[in-house]
Amino acid sequence: MIPCTVTAEDLAVRLAGVRSRIEAAGGDPAAVTVLAVTKGFDASAVALAAGADLWDLGENYGQELVAKAPDAPPGVRWHFIGRLQRNKVRQLAPHVGLWQSVDRAALGAEIAARAPGAAVLVQVNVSGEEQKGGAAPDAVPALVADLQADGLDVQGLMAVGATGAPEASRPGFARVRALADALDLPIRSMGMSADLEVAVSEGATMVRIGTALFGPRHARGPLGN
């Protein structure tokens, strides 16, 4: 993890920029949640986010979340957005407010055991890129039913867009919206720094933004870059 070198003033300008991109894409900036993705950065990014009144923070490595959560200002709500192994659930459970990357029933059962009634999103793989995780779209309705039967609070769907130009994400995001509508799930977490306009125009209710707020992270692999 590296310190975030963006100043509080810079962050305010960057956040305003993200909100105007949401608006330009046809979204209501008051209704689309900006999830600030602090992965790769140390606690400095957490403090900056809170100072900018951003309280929904995302992490996709369990170790980083467990390192940052105990010292975070009260009021931070942590979202786990990365690939998740069952054996990591126990240590994350005290900290996570929304599990966004649930993509199989066994993982849901573990979350239900460690955090009964927890709020979750089902991650949908709409890009066909296996390394991004997510359940196949056709498997989502049955998975949602399984998770609900375990007592979990399924609040919506999450997806990572396709690699390539932002427009490559559009058909997948449209699929997520259709699935969420059919299942009557309110949250659609889709869109990142590069493709947020496409996501918002396809009905995102939450965008997950790292680079556009905090600047570049050091390289760490396909989703951690």
Ligand SMILES: *Cc1c(COP(=O)(O)O)cnc(C)c1O
């Ligand atoms: C890293 C990451 C983000 C944020 O990506 P940026 O391009 O830096 O905005 C969003 N969602 C997931 C799942 C991520 O892994």
